[in-house]
Amino acid sequence: MEAMLNEWIWQEEYWLPPGIYWRDIEIEEDDGRFPLPRDLIYTLPLAVAFIAIRYVFERLIAVPLSKRLGVKDRIRIRAVSIPKLEAFYKQNNRQPLQSEVASLRKQCGLSERKIQTWFRHRRNQDRPNNTKKFCEASWRFVFYLVAFTVGLGSLINAPWLWDHRECWRGYPKQPVAEAHYWYYILELGFYLSLLMCVSVDVKRKDFKEQVIHHIATIFLVGFSYCANYVRVGTLVMLVHDSSDFLLESAKMFHYAGWTKTCDSLFVIFALVFLITRLVVFPLRVIHTTLVVSLEFFQPFFGYYFFNALLLILQALHIFWAYLILRMVYKFVFLGKVERDERSDEESEVDDEEEEEAEDEGDDRTWEQRKGAINSKLASLANNCVLNNLTNQRNINSRLPKAR
Incomplete structure (x- = not known):
């Protein structure tokens, strides 16, 4: 296995600039740590540990905090137990087509409207509540805040934070400090844990983009460590962490119903995001990897x-x-933020609950409708009686004068 890896994966032309071999970048133990691919194996058990820590954190800290901040879950009607519909829901499709609804109508003996209403109730039943979304956002907030603080503390005195040419001076024979090594391992382990939990986490409107982001980040962090792009990699992680914890904090207050605090944090997040991701990242980080790096070595596979x-x-x-x-x-000029554009909303349309309420009004039993109609008729009758009595009293009051 090791011989195959050395022959197919760890070839020098993939990882190192032309004319440099693995033996040329060996570093003595006294000079510091040199990044080795086998170090990344530790990220797998670390990802599992992150999942376990998250489980404990959400139940012991996040849930009590959500109650203290006033997070409220919407009460949803549970779908009536119908085995055939339940089997179709789990095995085939959560949103059946018209032909499938017609087939289910024959099997269950229910009307198409009732079947469609049942599926709406069942989908809403599986939707995550605000407490679950608050717990997820609070876990990410804590990690991103800690990661940004640790990353900034470890890089504040690093020369490549201020002069990006230092990212390539002496490359690839650059030792890695212990703090930067653990910064890398923790970030990679965390993103692996997010990818492992993507099937059980809240599915958002930008779900596909989030999955692509996680995969690209994992490949980016892993490859940059193996190719000793650690100096640039630390800058990339610091830029991302600088705005992520602001977004997660805004989500937390959004679920708690603190509208003004949420909007203020969102505006701050938007400013930091636009500056770091559209200015600092392309003009400083990407520029140094695309242009500045060519001053120190010729392009190779790892560069591309x-x-x-x-x-x-x-x-x-x-x-x-x-x-x-x-x-x-919309927030500045219209004075509101549309909820369907927030990145923390689910991918399914929330209007289903409104449609559900309308359908419930249409599907009410005849007894309920009859009761409502009777109450209205009684009110009308009372009004009519009162009017008649009033008119009668007026007539009676006039009779003595007429006599």
Whole structure:
């Protein structure tokens, strides 16, 4: 296995500039740590540990905090137990086609409207409530805040934070500090845990973009570590963490119903996001990897692959910036933020609940309708009786005078 890896994967032309071999970049233990691909194995158990820590955090800290902040869950009607519809829902489709509804109508003996209403109730039943979304946002907020603080503390005295040419001076024979090593391992382990939990987390409108972002980030962090792009990689992670914790904090207050605090945090997040992702990231980070790096070595496979991943991230930044600018425009000029443009809303349309309420009005039993009609008729009758009595009293009061 090791011979196959060395022959197919760890070839020098993939990872190192032309004319440099693995033996040329060996670093003595006294000089510091040199990034080795086997170090990334530790990220797998670390990702599992993150999932376990998240489970404990959400139940012991996030749930009590959500109650203290006033997070309220919407009460949803549970679907009546119908085995045939339940089997179709789990095995085939959550939103049946018209032909499938007709087939289910024959099997269950229910009307098409009742079947469609049942599926709406069942989908709403599986929707995550505000408490679940609050717990997820609070977990990410804590990690991004800690990661940004640790990353900034470890890089504040690093020369490549201020002079980006230092990212390539002496490359690829650059030792890695212990703090930067753990910064890398923790970030990679966290994004692996997010990818493992993507099937159980809240599915958002930008679900596909989020999955692409996680995969690109994992490849970017892993490849940059193996190719010793650690100095640039730390800058990329710091730029991303600088705005992520602001977004998660805005989500937390959004679920808690603190509208003014949420909107204020969102405006701050939008400013930081637009500056870091559309100005700092392309003009400083991507520029140094595309242009400045060529002053120190000739292009090779790692150069093209690394920059391709960075450009994918930048494309996602532009996509999210477009959504953010739309929200900022509506917030500033229209005085409101449309909920369907927030990145933390589910992918399914929330209007289903409104449609559900209308259908419930249409599907009410005859007894309920009859009761409502009787109450209205009684009210009308009382009004008519009162009017008649009033008129009668007026007539009686006039009779003595007439006599």
